[in-house]
Amino acid sequence: MALPLVWLADVLRGAGLHVVETPGWRERTSPYAGALPWEPVGVLEHHTATTASYERPAPTVDLCVRGRPDLAGPLCHGVIGYDGVVHLISAGRANHAGQAKASGPCPAGDGNTLYVGFEWDYQGVNQGPSPEQYAAAVRATRAVLDHLGLSAEHARGHKETSVTGKIDPGRVDMTLFRAAVASGEQELDMATTNELFDLVRRYSGGDSAFGYTIPRSPDRVRTFAAAIPPKFGRVTGTDGELFVSLVAGENVEVREVYACEDWQADGKPGRKYGLQGPYTLVANDRQSWPIPAAATQVCVVYRSDCDLSLSVEIDAKWK
Ligand SMILES: [Zn+2]
Secondary structure, three states, rough: OOOOOOOHHHHHHHHHHHOOEEEOHHOOOOOOOOOOOOOOEEEEEEOOOOOOOOOOOOOOOOHHHHOOOOOOOOOEHHHHHHHOOOOEEEOOOOOOOOEEEOOOOOOOOHHHEEEEEEEEEEOOOOOOOOOOHHHHHHHHHHHHHHHHHOHHHHHEEEEEEEEEOOOOOOOOOHHHHHHHHHOHHHHOOOOOOHHHHHHHHHHOOOOOEEEEEOEEEEEEEEEEEEEOOOOOOHOOOOOOOOOEEEEEEOOOEEEEEEEOEEEEEOOOOEEEEEEEEEEEEEEOOOEEEEEOOOEEEEEEEEEEEEOEEEEEOOOOOHH
């Protein structure tokens, strides 16, 4: 009998992805006993922890086929390369998830039975995913969930289901990722400013802003990084359409506020954009800065006896 996920190739190609079928993927399944993923409840996203580049975009394909000394292959269903190409590894059971706790609408259980698993080939701590890779992951996840009749909420990160403290996919905000899956990356590629703001509104639950709580850090200087909507700069190319604001209930010593990007279009490390040097945030006084178009994160370096609030909001002139 055919393995349960043999439809992956057609479904992913149908979504416009570049798909490479590794030899034997349709018959490849874990030798461990246990049910196959006959009725997956979602898609689980991972990073491989291996540094990739446009020159070497999918270095772990062989490892994901063969496995490691401590864990038999296959290790996922598909590897998504740094260049956005999807390499199919297995149509059966893959050892990618381990035991899973409940996450969003998805139940707890044997993650290898519950989820279709994509490994994004990038390092995850010092390296974020490339724009092509992120876009391919959005598109692939959307295509699989559509095929299964599941909503974008069924896209989960290993860091959300792991019972052993996994951090993957690193440098990816899963809430923003699900918003991109829900809205459709193809539209985002050619989004207008209004469409981008729709994304912000959806992410915030209807408002034109969404917020982060920055935890107090009375004893040492900390850096807090907040994600902003994916591919913002690539979508609109204009500074100042989104603002970040900082407010706190007490005076706070802010050392620096800056924006940065995870990557540049040519794969070089992301640049840093200074927004604010050292200053005292006076209690209840709101301080705002426009976000550079290319930025994917905003970072606040601070020491504070109280929590701070950071909000990302639409430029007033667009509301
Ligand atoms: Zn993982």
